[in-house]
Amino acid sequence: MRALLGCIFLLAFPALNADEPKAPPAQPPAPPQSPPAQPPPPAPANTLKPADRVEATPKGQLKNPYTDDNAAIVEAGHKLYMRYGCNGCHGGNGGGGICPPLINDAWVYGGDDDTLFRLVTLGSDVLQSKGYSRIAQENVVAPMPPMGLIVATDDELWRILAFVRSNFHGAPENKFGQPPEAVSPNR
Numbered sequence: 001m002r003a004l005l006g007c008i009f010l011l012a013f014p015a016l017n018a019d020e021p022k023a024p025p026a027q028p029p030a031p032p033q034s035p036p037a038q039p040p041p042p043a044p045a046n047t048l049k050p051a052d053r054v055e056a057t058p059k060g061q062l063k064n065p066y067t068d069d070n071a072a073i074v075e076a077g078h079k080l081y082m083r084y085g086c087n088g089c090h091g092g093n094g095g096g097g098i099c100p101p102l103i104n105d106a107w108v109y110g111g112d113d114d115t116l117f118r119l120v121t122l123g124s125d126v127l128q129s130k131g132y133s134r135i136a137q138e139n140v141v142a143p144m145p146p147m148g149l150i151v152a153t154d155d156e157l158w159r160i161l162a163f164v165r166s167n168f169h170g171a172p173e174n175k176f177g178q179p180p181e182a183v184s185p186n187r
Contacts, residue, residue, distance in 0.1 A: 047153040047154055047155045048153065048154050049148065049149070049151075049152070049153065049154070050117070050120070050121040050147070050148040050151050050153070050154050050157045051121055051122075051146075051148035051149055052154075053117075053121075053154040054117070054118055054121050054122065054148065059114065059118075060114050061114065062113055062114040062117045062118070063113050063114070064113045064117075064158045064161055064162060065158060066158050066159060066161075066162040067162065068162050068163075068165040068166035068168075069166075070162070073159055073162050073163075074162055074163050074166045075163075076159045076163075077159035077160045077161070077162045077163025077164070077166075078163045080151075080156050080159055080160050080163075081094075081160050081163050081164070084147065084150060084151055084160070086147075086160065089142075090102050093167050094163075094164050094167045095167075098141040098142065099140060099141060099142065099144070100138035100139065100140055101138075102164045102167070102168075103164075103167045103168050103169045103170070104168075104169060104170045105136075105170035106136040106137065106138045106170075107135075107136060108124075108134050108135070108136050108137070108138055108140075109124070109127060109132050109133075109134060109135065110132075110135055113161070115132070116161055116164075117154075117157060117158075117161065118130075118132075119132075119144060120144070120147050120148070120151070120157060120160075120161070121146065121147065121148030121151075121157065122146050122148060123143060123144050123145050123146035123147070124143040124144040125143050126146060127144075
């Protein structure tokens, strides 16, 4: 009888037999993977602090290497805009706050790449000391502070400016503005 019970036990629980290999446990199916998000292009190897770029480049020659139709650059610029606190004065998407909106036609010193880069880098007081003057009016509570020593690289500043341009809601012909020398003094 014991032999019969032993056989039944071994047949009922074959995995307990030491001579048989154990099957690996079943693995659940892997979750579907979404395609990886496209990271923004890496920064160029020759990046400088914005203040150093301003010092190294003659007036009128700074040009943004990025366009506002590159979604990865615009998103990276938005994150930088928020990280450096631009939203604290100009609003989350550049619509204004205690300082002027960045999305309308009133580019106070001009809206060309060179002027915008220098304005953000130097601040409005230093920009004026370098011969720039207001060509448009906006309600301004405080001067633009110099951000050129705070923003890590000129590449980051260009990305921020691409984000600002992507949110522009003024007349299309005014999107990129003109340097101050090209604007009529009657504006």
